[in-house]
Amino acid sequence: MRELAERTLGLVPAGVEYADVRVVLRRHECIHAENGLISPLYEETEGVAIRVLIEGQWGFAASAFPDRAEAALGRAVAQARAAAVLGGPRARLAPAEPVVARYETTVERDPFAVPFAEKQALLVAAAEAIGPGLRGAEASYDCFRETKLFASSEGACVEQVLTETGAGLLATALSADDLQRRSYPQSVPRSIKGQRGDFATAGWEHVESLRLVEEAPRVGEEARALLSAPVCPPARTTLIVAGTQMALVVHETFGHPAELDRALGSEASLAGGSYLQPELRGSLRVGTDLVTITADGTLPGGMGSYAYDDEGVPAQRTVVVEDGIFRGYLTSRESAGALGERSTGAARADGWARIPLVRMSNVSIEPGETPYEEIIASTKDGILVDMNRSLSIDDTRRNFRFGSEIGWEIKDGERGRMLKNCTFSGRTLEFWAGCDAVADRASFRVYGLPSCNKGEPLQVAHVGHGTVPARFRNVQVGV
Amino acid sequence: MIEELLATSGADHVELLQERQELLRFGGSRITYQHSEEKVTLRARRGRACVTLGSLDAELLQARLKDAPRGKLEPAPQIAPRQANTAFAATEAATPADRVELFRSYVAALPAGANLGGSIAHTVVDHAVASAAGVLREERRTRALVQLIASQEGRSSYARALHRDAAQLPSLATVADGLASLPERSLEPGRYRAVLGPQSLIVFAATLGQIAFHPTDGAFAQRLGERVLGENVSLVDDGADPDGLPTTFDCEGTPKQRVQLIEHGVATGVIRRDTGHAAPPAWRFGAGPSPSHLFLVPGKVDDAGLVAACDTGLAIQRVDYVRTVQPKQTLVTGSSRDATLWLERGRPVARLPQFRFTLRLDELFSSLEALGARRERGETAFMESVVAPGAVASAFPVDVVTG
Numbered sequence: 001m002r003e004l005a006e007r008t009l010g011l012v013p014a015g016v017e018y019a020d021v022r023v024v025l026r027r028h029e030c031i032h033a034e035n036g037l038i039s040p041l042y043e044e045t046e047g048v049a050i051r052v053l054i055e056g057q058w059g060f061a062a063s064a065f066p067d068r069a070e071a072a073l074g075r076a077v078a079q080a081r082a083a084a085v086l087g088g089p090r091a092r093l094a095p096a097e098p099v100v101a102r103y104e105t106t107v108e109r110d111p112f113a114v115p116f117a118e119k120q121a122l123l124v125a126a127a128e129a130i131g132p133g134l135r136g137a138e139a140s141y142d143c144f145r146e147t148k149l150f151a152s153s154e155g156a157c158v159e160q161v162l163t164e165t166g167a168g169l170l171a172t173a174l175s176a177d178d179l180q181r182r183s184y185p186q187s188v189p190r191s192i193k194g195q196r197g198d199f200a201t202a203g204w205e206h207v208e209s210l211r212l213v214e215e216a217p218r219v220g221e222e223a224r225a226l227l228s229a230p231v232c233p234p235a236r237t238t239l240i241v242a243g244t245q246m247a248l249v250v251h252e253t254f255g256h257p258a259e260l261d262r263a264l265g266s267e268a269s270l271a272g273g274s275y276l277q278p279e280l281r282g283s284l285r286v287g288t289d290l291v292t293i294t295a296d297g298t299l300p301g302g303m304g305s306y307a308y309d310d311e312g313v314p315a316q317r318t319v320v321v322e323d324g325i326f327r328g329y330l331t332s333r334e335s336a337g338a339l340g341e342r343s344t345g346a347a348r349a350d351g352w353a354r355i356p357l358v359r360m361s362n363v364s365i366e367p368g369e370t371p372y373e374e375i376i377a378s379t380k381d382g383i384l385v386d387m388n389r390s391l392s393i394d395d396t397r398r399n400f401r402f403g404s405e406i407g408w409e410i411k412d413g414e415r416g417r418m419l420k421n422c423t424f425s426g427r428t429l430e431f432w433a434g435c436d437a438v439a440d441r442a443s444f445r446v447y448g449l450p451s452c453n454k455g456e457p458l459q460v461a462h463v464g465h466g467t468v469p470a471r472f473r474n475v476q477v478g479v
Numbered sequence: 480m481i482e483e484l485l486a487t488s489g490a491d492h493v494e495l496l497q498e499r500q501e502l503l504r505f506g507g508s509r510i511t512y513q514h515s516e517e518k519v520t521l522r523a524r525r526g527r528a529c530v531t532l533g534s535l536d537a538e539l540l541q542a543r544l545k546d547a548p549r550g551k552l553e554p555a556p557q558i559a560p561r562q563a564n565t566a567f568a569a570t571e572a573a574t575p576a577d578r579v580e581l582f583r584s585y586v587a588a589l590p591a592g593a594n595l596g597g598s599i600a601h602t603v604v605d606h607a608v609a610s611a612a613g614v615l616r617e618e619r620r621t622r623a624l625v626q627l628i629a630s631q632e633g634r635s636s637y638a639r640a641l642h643r644d645a646a647q648l649p650s651l652a653t654v655a656d657g658l659a660s661l662p663e664r665s666l667e668p669g670r671y672r673a674v675l676g677p678q679s680l681i682v683f684a685a686t687l688g689q690i691a692f693h694p695t696d697g698a699f700a701q702r703l704g705e706r707v708l709g710e711n712v713s714l715v716d717d718g719a720d721p722d723g724l725p726t727t728f729d730c731e732g733t734p735k736q737r738v739q740l741i742e743h744g745v746a747t748g749v750i751r752r753d754t755g756h757a758a759p760p761a762w763r764f765g766a767g768p769s770p771s772h773l774f775l776v777p778g779k780v781d782d783a784g785l786v787a788a789c790d791t792g793l794a795i796q797r798v799d800y801v802r803t804v805q806p807k808q809t810l811v812t813g814s815s816r817d818a819t820l821w822l823e824r825g826r827p828v829a830r831l832p833q834f835r836f837t838l839r840l841d842e843l844f845s846s847l848e849a850l851g852a853r854r855e856r857g858e859t860a861f862m863e864s865v866v867a868p869g870a871v872a873s874a875f876p877v878d879v880v881t882g
């Protein structure tokens with residue numbers, strides 16, 4: 001990889017202000033068990049990407065054929081020169097120290113080396129343990145390994161090997177007029193292979209820690225029970241958002257808005273903009289003083305953890321919201337440069353064929369002071385929701401609607417009957433202004449979501465979210 | 480090449496996509512980045528095992544599949560793909576300079592002070608499929624796409640053009656219409672008459688397609704023969720219709736059949752693997768067959784006639800982030816985006832704030848009083864092309880106004 005990168009950089013013609021080369025090899029293994037059937041999937045792709053800046057205009061080209069790197073460089077240069085003819089505003093990169101480094105995810109047991117039979121046995125046992133009477137009883141495991149090298153014309157050279165492992169359960173209950181799903185330990189809006197369950201930058205030990213077989217009977221039972229559970233009644237009430245659901249709430253209401261490229265308008269044509277505008281930093285109240293949100297690429301085990309981003313900038317911890325006040329952004333070198341600041345190390349690309357964009361690392365709600373049990377016990381009347389089932393949010397992230405897989409009534413401080421089709425909606429700032437309790441560190445857990453979509457062509461990022469349950473007053477729930 | 484890969488890999492089935500994609504993206508009337516990509520996707524299946532490589536490495540393919548038991552080979556379909564023109568020289572030949580010039584012309588056509596965001600993309604895909612049962616298909620497809628979002632002083636307007644032939648992309652001059660200077664008007668939650676622009680109806684039709692026509696789990700799968708939508712609504716899936724983005728076979732090489740899904744509001748069909756609607760293994764949008772080329776049959780009313788027929792209510796140019804809440808009920812939620820206007824006595828008089836809606840698609844498609852004669856072409860991440868006209872809905876819900 002290094003030789004290819006250096007050779008390609010050596011071919012960069014005069015007039016190029018900046019160039020970088022990424023060489024990426026990505027492997028993905030998935031095993032899916034359903035109703036006694038095993039479906040193994042293996043994916044492998046390798047390629048080279050070249051980015052050049054000429055007169056402040058970008059060119060980018062990528063190829064699956066390493067021997068065509070020179071031709072790709074030619075295409076990138078042709079693009080940048082064509083754009084330079086128009087003139088116009090120039091991209092300015094924030095300064096960055098050229099780093100030479102190597103990093104590898106710490107793995108106790110290499111998931112690719114675990115015998116297939118062992119993986120298969122675990123998944124078959126877990127799927128069977130979900131139990132009978134369901135449309136589907138599925139267990140799946142995925143691991144990703146990305147070996148990548150970044151080199152720039154400024155002298156940076158960073159090699160990283162990132163290993164991500166995850167697994168999950170999905171029980172689907174079907175009746176003539178209803179379909180209910182229950183997932184464990186984390187869900188995504190669609191049942192997609194490669195994106196199911198909970199992920200970490202870790203090895204097979206993460207799969208074992210999830211205790212799939214032990215949790216499976218509860219998952220199956222809840223899916224069956226949901227078919228006959230009452231529908232969440234429409235009301236304005238107190239809402240307790242459990243940690244699994246909170247991951248998506250934080251992702252959508254703080255994570256995306258804190259991406260500086262969105263705030264500056266360069267994503268407005270597709271993903272959208274942001275209510276967090278630069279002039280509001282330090283003054284905009286986005287929640288009660290219980291609300292602190294961080295973006296931390298160094299969080300141990302987080303799926304959004306890495307040592308360097310895809311511009312060679314070190315991963316770091318950024319405070320997005322402090323005591324309810326908007327403080328900071330996730331940034332790349334270009335977006336940070338537009339504000340005259342330094343990058344927060346959040347430029348990441350989806351594989352070799354995509355340009356780095358500002359992406360979330362591990363965006364987390366920091367724990368509060370209240371034990372989770374006390375939050376429940378001190379709630380007279382409300383709804384507890386768990387596990388995201390659907391979501392929709394507007395392009396500037398100012399209003400949302402989430403649906404949860406499961407909910408329960410809270411009456412006089414105790415969890416009551418199960419509810420299905422629980423949804424909650426509202427305006428972002430009003431919602432977080434109603435946050436009156438955030439659970440303490442005993443409930444803190446980092447969830448890994450390999451399913452964050454952004455960009456054009458579409459890029460899917462792997463991100464993490466540290467969450468705790470929290471309580472919100474006066475929230476609209478129900479369809 | 481595809482036959483050789485099939486023979487050397489020992490796979491039951493091999494699919495090869497060789498793709499070249501070029502894109503120019505812009506925001507704030509400046510080019511934000513450009514993209515050029517050449518990639519290979521080689522998918523092979525043997526029994527239940529699937530391997531996807533980003534290379535033509537037959538040895539790696541063979542090594543990865545060797546322990547998998549061979550699957551039951553289904554006989555190759557006896558019908559031939561229908562003829563369609565799927566590739567055009569103008570799209571294949573487009574250069575970075577062509578895209579920059581297109582971008583410059585779109586910016587120049589805007590009113591002074593307006594900003595432009597969006598993208599211009601040209602794609603060429605060579606798709607080949609071969610199976611041990613004797614399937615052998617090859618096809619080149621091209622695709623040209625322009626998306627524009629014009630904005631000015633808080634107003635925005637959207638337009639999209641899509642065609643296999645870059646030389647036949649429709650004009651996007653109407654994007655400036657949505658920037659007309661109109662006063663702002665507040666909006667209360669409730670139900671309103673509405674003109675749905677073609678791009679908004681494209682999204683609703685695609686979402687309905689995704690959840691309603693799966694052969695076993697689709698919302699309409701068990702309701703064939705029943706009236707499920709309004710009598711004026713007919714919906715077809717047809718991969719060979721040149722009004723869409725023609726594609727003659729699916730990822731398994733099965734020829735795409737024309738399937739009448741809805742006829743005058745009655746559920747008449749579902750899509751299946753044998754109708755040419757298989758989804759690739761590990762597809763991001765779920766397992767099982769999925770519609771690929773939807774067409775909402777047009778009505779007879781011109782654009783001005785739709786606005787006149789609505790008289791007073793909403794004019795919704797585009798909807799965004801429409802997601803399924805409850806698939807069996809076809810319940811979805813989403814938000815308005817870009818030029819959403821208030822109509823009075825058949826003409827736009829005010830600009831509306833963004834709002835969220837939650838609705839049942841079967842109810843929406845039962846409330847269409849008039850369908851437009853002019854259709855637009857669109858696509859989604861999960862559907863190759865969707866073609867729909869505008870329409871007048873008698874009661875469109877507004878849940879939460881963002882303000």
